[in-house]
Amino acid sequence: MYSCLFCKIANKQISSEIVFENDSLLAFKDIRPSAPVHYLIVPKEHIQSIAHLKDNHRGVLSDLVFSAKALALKLGLGGYKLVFNVGREGGQIIDHLHLHLLGGWTNNEK
Numbered sequence: 001m002y003s004c005l006f007c008k009i010a011n012k013q014i015s016s017e018i019v020f021e022n023d024s025l026l027a028f029k030d031i032r033p034s035a036p037v038h039y040l041i042v043p044k045e046h047i048q049s050i051a052h053l054k055d056n057h058r059g060v061l062s063d064l065v066f067s068a069k070a071l072a073l074k075l076g077l078g079g080y081k082l083v084f085n086v087g088r089e090g091g092q093i094i095d096h097l098h099l100h101l102l103g104g105w106t107n108n109e110k
């Protein structure tokens with residue numbers, strides 16, 4: 001989708017700090033981190049949100065979660081949060097499905 005920010009990031013029309021990429025998704029640093037460690041894991045296919053998932057997207061969703069798990073392990077995170085914001089009322093600003101990987105807090109920071 002031409003006008004979508006995360007499609008443009010996935011197509012490398014807009015630069016980002018990509019830390020992982022495969023055929024179906026990519027992970028990059030959030031530009032305005034809300035945790036010491038904050039990455040976004042994004043499918044290359046334009047899907048608007050969790051609310052727009054279809055049955056044939058089960059594999060995409062599974063890939064997002066397994067990639068988040070692998071990235072957290074690579075980053076040495078002892079614990080982390082995985083967050084999907086869904087719709088404006090759910091805090092979603094970018095209308096392209098993305099999984100937030102948040103972590104890196106010390107015990108009393110969270």
Ligand code: 5GP
Nearest residue numbers: 016028029030031032033085091092093094
């Ligand atoms: P949402 O609120 O839609 O779940 O989260 C969107 C996230 O995308 C926010 O955390 C925001 O900081 C991040 N973001 C917005 N624009 C850009 C951008 O151009 N580059 C990167 N790397 N992150 C962005």
Ligand code: ZN
Nearest residue numbers: 004007046096
């Ligand atoms: Zn998109």
